[in-house]
């Protein structure tokens with residue numbers, strides 16, 4: 001039995017993500033939570049003739065507790081999205097508190113659930129989630145994931161313009177680091193199967209993956225950021241987590257984890273100087289079973305990108321950790 005939960009289920013990501021989870025045969029029970037419109041989204045999805053039994057709640061009448069009790073997988077796309085001209089870090093002021101309070105609910109009601117954080121800035125909201133779980137004495141680093149799958153999906157998609165490969169999802173490209181601008185490091189030199197990228201096309205390709213989010217924010221002109229591609233990516237990651245939970249072997253996916261708490265992560269933390277970092281992670285029934293250290297395989301250009309990445313990440317991580325221990329006055 002798998003109970004999946006979406007926190008922020010009535011939003012731009014939350015709705016299509018909930019749709020994909022409702023239609024997924026791996027989900028036995030789906031529970032939705034949002035501060036607005038959950039009853040409508042739940043009623044709508046409840047007419048779909050799939051296995052998952054669906055419930056949905058608003059905060060009133062212990063809604064969060066009802067949503068989270070018994071949850072195995074909790075996906076969090078709650079929080080405000082960017083408008084043109086904003087950075088993801090500009091979202092911190094509002095989203096930090098939202099993520100903190102939702103994760104507190106997880107600590108109280110389903111501390112063993114896998115937590116998948118989508119809310120931005122991911123570089124900081126994942127450390128916030130970890131600190132909240134630590135404070136509650138419930139932190140299991142193997143069960144906390146920052147969802148960076150959209151960067152992988154973008155890398156697969158954008159490289160297709162060069163390779164002409166018919167099915168872009170057939171090219172596996174590791175993307176490491178964090179989830180904003182220069183902290184995103186796509187590793188085209190490690191693509192499988194190998195890809196041949198002409199020298200003049202590589203820098204613009206890397207930049208497009210790093211700033212792919214801006215492309216959508218600008219195209220939406222103030223109406224939000226990526227929602228449909230993010231729902232696809234979030235579902236893809238959640239599905240891998242559920243398959244791994246059920247014992248499927250050989251599932252590896254880049255995700256932003258607390259390195260010192262994952263086997264193999266210590267060496268990566270030492271090498272990068274940061275405790276939170278996205279690397280290809282082997283997933284299993286207990287979650288993040290091994291962080292794969294691929295740093296020695298980077299080419300010289302990728303090593304330079306990595307330096308810029310870790311510089312930015314350090315500040316983002318510290319800001320998240322500090323928020324939980326020294327919260328700003330209300």
Ligand SMILES: NC(=O)C1=CN([C@@H]2O[C@H](COP(=O)(O)OP(=O)(O)OC[C@H]3O[C@@H](n4cnc5c(N)ncnc54)[C@H](O)[C@@H]3O)[C@@H](O)[C@H]2O)C=CC1
Pocket residue numbers: 007008009010011012013014033034035036077078079080081082091095098101102117118119120121122147148149150151179224225226227230
């Ligand atoms: N990790 C990634 O790759 C990506 C992350 N994002 C981030 O995902 C977040 C959500 O984006 P959208 O769905 O487009 O925003 P949205 O504004 O359309 O939806 C957010 C939903 O969260 C709900 N919400 C707010 N506070 C809440 C609370 N305390 N409890 C429960 N629900 C709450 C809102 O009512 C709303 O329905 C943003 O922070 C965005 O930056 C977006 C795209 C990619």
Ligand SMILES: O=C([O-])CC(=O)C(=O)O
Pocket residue numbers: 081082088120150212213214216217225226
């Ligand atoms: O760009 C944004 O703000 C949303 C996001 O994280 C992405 O699309 O990668």
